[in-house]
Amino acid sequence: MSSLESELQPPEPIQTASCEGIAEIAERVKRLIVENLHLDGLQPEMIDEEAPLFGEGLGLDSVDALELVVAVEKEFGIKIKSNEIGREVFSSVASLSRFIAGRV
Amino acid sequence: MVITGLGTVGAWGCGSGALARALAAGVPPAATAVDRSAGYHRRCGARRALLTPMAALAEWVPPAEARRMSPPSRLAVAAARMAIGAAGLAAADVAGLGTAVVTATVFGPSSFSDALLLQIVHEGPQAVSPYLFSESVANAPTAQIAIACGARGPNLTLCQGEAGALLAVARAAAAVMEGRAERALAGAVDEMPAMLHGLLDRFGTLAHRPCRAPGGESGRPFDRRRNGVVAADGATILVLETAAAAARRGAAPLAHVRAWGSAFDPSASTAGWGSGAPALGRSLRRAMERRGVAMGAIDRIASGASGSRGGDRLEAGLLRAAWGDAALPPVLAPKAVTGEYGGGFLAAALLAAAGAPYGPTAGFAEPDPRLGVVPHDGRRLPPPALLLASSVAAGGAAAWLLLAAGGAG
């Protein structure tokens, strides 16, 4: 789904987004990471979607996570509740993209 | 109490060498044109500021570490690392409970708090960046120095306008003297983003020239036609420790901290200048007398005069009142070179105490007969035995620091 179509559709309680939809979301998430987290020299294509975002992998911390939350909210027009900002949702680009797909 | 290391960054670059050369020549570093397109500035107001070349900080604060630091945090951490190296200390010496960090800032990470306010107003409060907020607090630079150096002793950030830098050194010296720390990293930091520059201009704080006049504005300390300060950014950090500790590790002091004092002029208006010079002068004398220092023993003054109409008048008045009928010793006005804010004055005062030569006072052309103070004209002076650094802040505070030359016992 394009983002415009997703805004016109009512939110669905069950995640039914297509693989293509999640892939596109993942590309946008990677771009948000590069643009918002000031990671020197990082390009979107260098980010492994299944790799951990925190600790190892990109080595992001709690403030990076929250920065990404605000960026995701703005980009996708969704609201993320505080109790949803958990390690599972944000454990990787892939898990975050699946979460977003279920929301748009 | 001695100062064993100096780290400083500013428009002159990184390190005290370039600053010392500028002071010796009496020529300020090149000022940078400030972006006035957002419309905060007055139409014929200030156009330039003395800004640190931020790219030069990368040697001290690598990009991976700097990525989440506000500009003042980067400036402060760079200066702290420089100071530690200059003091001959290793990182392992500084890490631990024994190192206190006391810095002063006038405006804090203003670019970040301004950006947050823009987000709130234009995008709504929920669009606010957590990263910007975490680095927008006045104590962010002090906290980042502690994190960078592992300094786990007392950690304080002072905000007292132009008097903050000398207060921070005094507070740090007191902490070491009271045994709360073995050493302290003390100093000052400020950034000077365009919006802050514009608002200062609007307040009438900044030096300015007629609209179509060529060249840049100057801060003219004590000059009859002074009309404001030249704003600067930067950071200066000193390493303070007891004379005994320095001697134990064979570190040669740059200067001894002999005395300090501070006072307040309640006749000042908020962010303004009062008429309390006589009382401030008496407070300065009392502060020196408490430490057994006769005013006549002070043979050099590093004045915080900066070209502010009211500030320089107050400064001249309190110095004249403190010295009474006696003639003032030579008065240096380093802010002619360093500008106002950013800690340059502190570095310049320390250099003067350590014997660095000063050239003529840049920007000074004509004495103001109402002040009765004429700043240094560049003639050769012997290194001082006792140098008094003096600063007055808008809003009423004043602070002093007495430094003795490094070789003194």
Added chain:
Amino acid sequence: MAAGMAAPARRQVVVSGIGAVSGFGWGVEPLWTGLRAGATAIRPFVRFDSSQHRTRLAAEVPAAPPAPGATPAGLATGRSRLSFADRFAVAAAAEALAGAGLGETLGGGEDERSAPAAGAAGVFFGSSTGGMWESENYLAGVWAGGRPPLRLLAAQQVNCPGDAVARRFGVTGPVSTISSACASGALAIGAALAAVRSGEVEVALTGGADSLCQLTYAGFNALRSVDEAPCRPFREGRSGLSLGEGAAVLVLEPLARVLARGAEPLAVLLGAGAACDAHHMTAPEPAGAGAAAALAAALADAGLEAAEIDFVNAHGTGTPLNDVAEWHALERVFGARARCLPVAATKAGVGHLLGSAGAIEAVVTVLSLQRGELHPVPFAAVPVDAACPVALVAGAPLPLAGARAAASISLAFGGSNAALVFARWGAAA
């Protein structure tokens, strides 16, 4: 030690007056009445439109003056332009000075017993926000295309509340403001203690003032640190802090000076300590080592053992991480006693005053010692979290008639920690 600098003489320093402005009202009495009833001042507020923010509550000072620049009756402004924080500060300082029996001119009066000699009074303040609220209004007005008065910006700086107090009461000695986030108030009181001990000043007005503003409200919400409900420090299900505003001021003097004018101290300020986590800008060091070091330094400064502390006024913000880190700090210092050492969590009542939190909590600690009871927390039925099992007081105030000494601790954003140790006036040495 350099020649000419004798070791400073150490005099006993006492609290001779206290003042406060909080969500419970203007004055120490409304503060104490609210706290000891187990009430909370954290509620919907009107200062700005909270519907735009992620949460809706704060402990707002009630009956605030109608508009910035307007003066409530009884507060002279002179030539200054006062922000809300300035006005809170001046009101709290006026109450503290009156309580101490001191005149309103501290810059050199004829009666040495009350007004100290010129230069002998100082102000040591803490603030995080200063006049930020008024500046927000100015900038929002500018960005909306208007021409708001520039004077709204004049009181922006965090040192303005402390300066306003100095100006109002004619202080001519040292005046300084610390802005170290949540530890500012406690650090300022520590600085005042040192100044009075050494004789640098004879009278210190110390404390802090902060007012609600959109920047801090939005900022803490961006960090997801704000609870949607009133904060419940150390309790199960807590999810963050609640913001508050107000001011608190203590008058510190040497004991001999207070007794000489026939006044009675409210409490003794025995010691202060500070230490830094050097860990992370927003997250506390999880083992609480920095906070424990600050508390240990304060105890050493006070000349007391941990066993001599009878209760603690905790930092207790209500964030999941802070309360656990603070618990570990208490364990480090008090060992097995930590589980039963009575703890007051004042932020549950007045919210987090940021820079002035340490100051208002110092005032509450003095009140607790003086009045012989520890205030309970609101929402008594909510159980304490097993991860931070402090001995919170629930229900009725805890009688403390025999309490002799207490500690108040502050853990700041950015890792600066501070602790103060007070003793009850009249407690046997």
